[in-house]
Amino acid sequence: MKKVLLLFAALTVVISCKESTNSAADFDPAFVHSVYIWLKNPDSADDREAFEASMEKFMSGTLYAKTKFLGTPPRATREIVDDTYTYNLIVTFASAEDQDSYQTEKSHLxxxxxxxxxxxxIVIYDALGLPSD
Incomplete structure (x- = not known):
């Protein structure tokens, strides 16, 4: 039963991401904000549902994030791959200044x-895109 609930939660994330995620053509490499999230109770369907509902509200309300992606880890098949997190959020911004503004906007807070x-x-990795020639 636990596996069925986890599968249902993962499918819910995939479906909701497809509805709210921008296309690859909208990806802006200027500033990438990658967030890895470990839930306290990752096997709790209620916690996942609450988290995903709050995330969906946030992603639909942000004024600065261009690309918005929420995913879950696939089962790692190589030792070097970390699959211990519960969710991965990737958002992109047109500039570091937009990312700064996002940090204090109402939907994010x-x-x-x-x-x-x-x-x-939560572990966050930010990256600036390399200049193109």
Missing amino acids: DFIKESNHLWDK
Whole structure:
């Protein structure tokens, strides 16, 4: 039963991401914000549902994020791949200044307030795109 609930949760994320994610043509490599999230209770369908609902509200309300992707880890088949996180959020911005503005916008702050009790750990990697020749 636990596996069925996890599969259902993963499919829910995939479906909701397809509905709210921009196309690859919208990907802006100027500033990429990658967030890895470990939920406190990753096997809890209620926690996943609450997290995903809050995330969907956030992603539809952000004024600065261009690309918005939420995913879950596939089962790692190589030792070098980390599949211990619960969710991965990738958002892109036209500039570092837009990313700074995103940090204090209402939809982002509301998401943190609504969901921070659900996660145990978050790791963030930011990257600036290399200039093209």
